[in-house]
Amino acid sequence: MALSGLQIFKLLAKTNCKECGFPTCMAFAMQLAAGKAELDQCPYVSDEAKAALGEASAPPVRKVTVGAGDMAVTVGEETVLYRHEKRFEHMPGLGILITDEMDESQVGSLLAQLKQTVFNYVGVTLRPRVAAIKAADGARLTALAARADAEAGAAIILMSDDADALKSAAEPIKDKKPLLYAATESNFDAVSAVAKELDVPFAIKADSLDRLAELGQKALDGDFKEVVLDPLPASLGDVLLDNTIIRRAAIKKTFRALGFPTIGFPCDMTGDRMLEAVYASVFIAKYSGFVILSDLDPARVMPLLYLSQNIYTDPQRPMQMEQGIYPVGEPGPESPVLVTTNFSLTYFTVSSEVEASKVPTWLCIMDVEGQSVLTAWAAGKFVADAIAPFLKKSGIEEKAPHKKVIIPGYVAQISGELEEELGDGWDVQVGVREAADIPKFLRQWNPG
């Protein structure tokens, strides 16, 4: 059960040494209770306190890392049910299923897909990282895992009910932290013993939440921290049910036995690859830590990666575009120049309307810490004496020497002042207020 700040305080050294980064032991205790600090930050914590506090101060959903280096996937550490309450912490690890029924060339092409698939979206690198390998035979499992490691550097999930098979496949790549999948009621001791020996995470699976919780409790009793849950949903509705109940139990009841991330296999739920992608979107929106697909066709995996980013982006920090000049279409020296703020929604709306206009345009995006036009204007960030130096330094004059710049209609009032700040020969033109009116505006615009 969770301890209060005061209960935690009683167990600390009470010296107020500040070495943890907080002004007093009491302040540190409050942060620990809120799950916003780690016990390790205190250098003087006693073993006794550690034992008492370790459990209480652990995040309600444990952190699990599978894989190593750039391809490592860390999930868990979640603290809320709704993203607006704070944020979701770690995007799910997306990946593919490879089985012993596939021939060598099929395996090779799936691994090549895994290695090559990378998208860049609002400055974030999005990619699938996981290879889930399923084989009945230990030698085959070992060989396929070695290939996934060598050819894609993948975060590997080893799938077998046989603890010996899991061990033989995991041992050579144990430093890459493969996930052993999965321990059940019948093989829990054997699989967890391999996980302990090799120091790798393991999954538990059961088709009732009761039995899953029992296995989770066994893992806690064995002092395992990195565990992944598979509630074996029988339908898409069960995915929503299982993941919701598990997350609620972990967050609202601090029920440790289910306080672990989950894994889901949309690849096993339908033979229709389009529907599989739609199913996968439910796993992503609703809390899954790992989502395993049949393949990585870019047209199907791209929307899923974007969705992961959308759901897991921090709602308290507006998504921002990098400051700079964004060409839309293939603009030239005579093309119109628009300036607006770097709030991602502003950028998306404006750029998609500019795109729809089919008029090649220079879009100057100014850093105002991610605020919208009116908010940034009211805050004194999107005003003449800030916009003028931005435009001058941006290099837009070299790209479009006509010295005409179009500002959003909502800040019409700054046009005179901006013209003055920009100085010789600049012409500041007032654009439209609503993005939807941009196409008509641009089609009628001429450099004069």
Next chain:
Amino acid sequence: MAFEPPVEHVKGKIREVSLEGGVRIGGESTFPFHLWEGEMPNAPIIAMEVYDESQPEWPDAVRQVYEDVMDDPVAWALKCQDEFGADAVCIQLKSTDPNGADASPESAAETVNKVVGAVKIPVLVYGSGSPDKDADVLKKVAEALPDKSIPLGPVDDSNYRLIGAAAMGYKKPVVAFTSMDVNLAKQLNVLLSQLGVPEEKIIMDPTTGALGYGLEYCYSIMERDRLAALVQNDGMMQMPVINNLAPETWKAKESRVSEDEEPTYGNVGTRGILWEAITATTLLLAGSDILVMRHPEAVKLVRAAMEGLKAQSKEKVAS
């Protein structure tokens, strides 16, 4: 320690709004698709778009589907009803846009009248989004079909008096449109009900962002709307929600740009369909009651996802 599943029962309930043909939306007494702990008496419906003017600039994937009916809204609506099994159609009166063809309110009303006369399924009507023009257009539409329960939108804080009055006079539901803000949404509902629009005649449009284009804002606003309605039992937030998503997803670059231009993006047709279907499915999870959609394949996928979501092993949470 035995596991007691944390099942949550809520106090609030979403109001039911009646459309034509006995179709009702809303009525949920639980979070979206949480059928193990509450009721969802009416499944969300899919309203397929019908435009009142040709859409030559659409991406191939959707243009090819509607090429034969682009100039005929009645044929278009019948195609959605008969070929694609649409639950409803949503007429987008794009021709009335003052920045476009600027068609008259009378001609718009006539189009709506013809479509309503031809189909058996419910009809919804969206203006062009120009608040002044929409006030004239939607008023004429209401007059032309005095007895039909046809939701009219978008109604915003600048034209709600005019459209609200016409809607009351002719017993129409209104679609209250606000831009991604819980407080503004509530405020517009309050204004409409103070005007006299019955609360069971209001549908909320929170502004829809497509996948990659603000979906997460819309998603969280809808989640907060539902929490206010169900957990805080706020009567002014208990209106069903509509997402006019198709115009957004098909505008996204990712739905339009060909594989030749972006070789790493994969097939453009597949991408466009999934952009729409995944946006719609995500919105279902946040509480959408009406999805305005375009591509028949995307509609099929979302229907299948809805059927999948309804199948639940409730014994898993039986205590």
